[in-house]
Amino acid sequence: xxDLSDLxxxxxxxxxxNPRNEGLPAEHTHTAEGFNPxxxxxxxxxxxxxxxxxxxxxxxxxxxxxSLASASLMTEAVSGKSVDEAISSFQGFRALLTDGDxxxxxxxxxxxxxxxxxxxxxxxxxxxxxxxxxxxxxALDNKSAPVTTE
Ligand code: ZN
Numbered sequence: 001x002x003d004l005s006d007l008x009x010x011x012x013x014x015x016x017x018n019p020r021n022e023g024l025p026a027e028h029t030h031t032a033e034g035f036n037p038x039x040x041x042x043x044x045x046x047x048x049x050x051x052x053x054x055x056x057x058x059x060x061x062x063x064x065x066x067s068l069a070s071a072s073l074m075t076e077a078v079s080g081k082s083v084d085e086a087i088s089s090f091q092g093f094r095a096l097l098t099d100g101d102x103x104x105x106x107x108x109x110x111x112x113x114x115x116x117x118x119x120x121x122x123x124x125x126x127x128x129x130x131x132x133x134x135x136x137x138x139a140l141d142n143k144s145a146p147v148t149t150e
Contacts, residue, residue, distance in 0.1 A: 011115035012069045019068060021075035025056035030142055034135030036127050036149045041067035045075075045135045053082050059132060066125050070116055071132035077113055083140055089113070090133045097126050 024031065024046030031046045041063025048056035057079050059071045077093075078086040092108035097120045104110060119129045127149040138147045 005118060008115040008118060011073075011112055012065070015069040015072040016065045019059075019072040021058045021072065021079065022060065024058045024060060028056070028058075030139040032135050032139035032147060034131050034138065034147045034149070036063070036067065036131045038124055038149065039064055039067065039128050041128055041131050043067065043071050043132050043135050045071075045132060045139045047136075047139050049083065049140075052084075054078050054080065054086055059135075061132070063131075064128055066116070066119060067128040067131050070129045073113055073116065074132045074136060077111065078136065086136065086140065090137055093133055094130060096120070097129060 024044060025048045027048055028046035029049050031044065033042070033044045035042050041061065043059055043061035043063070045057070045059050047054055057075045059075055061068050061071050077089050081089070088108050089110065092104045092110050093113050095104050096102055096110060096114070096117055102117065102120055116129050119125045131149055134147050134149060
């Protein structure tokens with residue numbers, strides 16, 4: 001089990017040091033901003049959606065390591081996916097962090113997102129980890145008002 005958590009730590013630190021998809025796509029069709037007042041994390045997510053698929057995704061952010069690593073992992077998880085698949089991933093990730101036993105619904109493969117499973121033991125950090133996903137959802141819904149984790 002220790003080996004597994006070391007691997008997860010490595011994935012999180014790797015995404016923190018080398019964020020994937022940093023910067024909003026130049027021609028994004030959807031965008032949203034999110035804020036987690038408990039930690040001060042801020043993230044913006046931009047999407048280019050064509051024919052129901054996320055063809056480009058990017059983020060900018062400032063905040064703690066968990067919030068930024070999670071944003072980077074989120075962009076990798078949804079890049080190239082259909083909007084429906086991205087929403088399924090969000091639901092699966094939310095279940096991983098917040099459902100009683102952490103069971104992810106059948107048919108959802110979270111891949112590297114599982115690296116953040118350990119966050120479920122720290123309720124205040126769950127908001128950090130899920131901020132970018134709420135922001136993604138807001139961008140998909142094309143809401144213009146900034147979202148917060150409250
Ligand atoms: Zn945070």
